[in-house]
Amino acid sequence: MSELLELTVAEAAAKIAAGEISPGEYGGAWRAAAAGDELNAYLCRADDGGAGGSGEGPLRGIPVAIKDIFCTAGTPTTAGSRILEGYRPPYTATAVQRLEAAGAGVLGKTNMDEFAMGSSNENSAYGPVLNPWDRGRVPGGSSGGSAAVVAGGLAPCALGTDTGGSIRQPASLCGIVGLKPTYGAISRYGMIAFASSLDQCGPLTRDVTDAALLLAALEGRDPCDSTSVGIEGGIAPPSREDLKGLRFGVPRELARDSFDAGVREVFEATLARIESLGGEIDEVALPSTEHGISAYYVLAPAEASSNLARYDGVRYGRRAEGAGDLLEMYETTRSQGFGAEVKRRIMLGTYALSSGYYEAYYGQAQKVRTRIAEDFDGAFSAVDFVVTPTSPSVAFGLGEKTDDPLEMYLNDFFTVPMSLAGIPAISIPAGLAEPAGGGRELPVGFQIAAPAFGEQKLLEAAYALERAVGFDARPGGGDG
């Protein structure tokens, strides 16, 4: 049975297609594994979890863990919030439908920061997810449950969402692959909105080939999302073995950015790997990216404050009991239903959009966004990819950053610029490093970003690099 769990998604799909293993046997092994969740990574498991969709497609018989931000008809969907406790959506998100049409089944719904607001999964109303490498540490966020189930052997692959780094950062902290596609590559229909101009869903997988396999099923234009355009030409399994003729840009600004020495060591060793594969390392200038966090924490809360206005206790979700009139019902429902971080962002966003402050905050942040996109355009005229560490540190301790929201926000320093520019970026595990304060070695992610809709090229490069890095460490578990 455990041998089945060792297979990558691509390997399992090939064996199922060849009739060597049955979807029932494979799905059953994963259901049993998921039932042993000790990480608080699943919020619910589907009754027939992983039984597979009706399709005879390339993912036939593959169970997928789905971040609880995707609507799944008849299955509870909470977005990590009390305000959606008990909510069973009347329809299924397009991304999930596409996986099912390719033959995959929903294994369960994974825990997450409330409404995807967070970088540690500690903002979930249903308790934090524990990092499978060290249960005293966070798995990252906001797709923390999705990263933990893949790293912890509780799912073969997972679906997450990334607004400012929420796929890449948890993938980095859990030692797996996380891909944020170009904005517009995958439909957002049925994906509960946080910041609509930034939100994009993507796969969290054990390796780059599996990420390509899932992306191939997920991408595409959807009449239900007018911002979805798909990826022209689709996605093929990556096969490139060297990096000859490819240029990788390292932002000049990295030299003065502060991040852990252990992370820097792994990053530099990975650059040397790129060179040994024939790739060229160049310096690029991304001067406006240092303002990425400031712009992001205006734009994302502003959009969120508008999107979250819909939770009013009238049409679905929780309604506070005993309120006298309509206004009191709204207020009580929202003050009971939302957690602290969500309230913080609604207030920030409402403030940034308010008359008299709009230009100074929202208008200015939109201009910074233009500058950051121009920075990347300039870089990509000289190089094929931009590379950075995914996260400034390895997984930090539970509770370590909860008292200081700004400190938590700065975790997204390396991932936010790509989100603002809407370009694709992948995090692959590149090595292990000790936390700054010492202790057991933990995974370090390496981020590669490409021009918009350059996913195939990005996956090819990540595949070649992944093979050269040969990351094969596994979580040891335990309580740190």
Place this chain on the structure above:
Amino acid sequence: MTGELSGILEHVDRIGKLDLDGVEPTSHVVELENVLRADEPRPSLPREVALAPAPEPSGGAFRAPSPQADA
């Protein structure tokens, strides 16, 4: 929470000092034109399905407290 919000705004205020005159704001990164679909009738969610998740469905509609408590 007041102190936290002030700290965040202080950080965010840095962009207020940048000279960005003449820079076009970006609201959306993908260039899109208005997309129109054919105006053809198609099935929608049945009323009872759409109402099922409501806290207080009533008579085929959503029921909410009155805007005035004594009304």
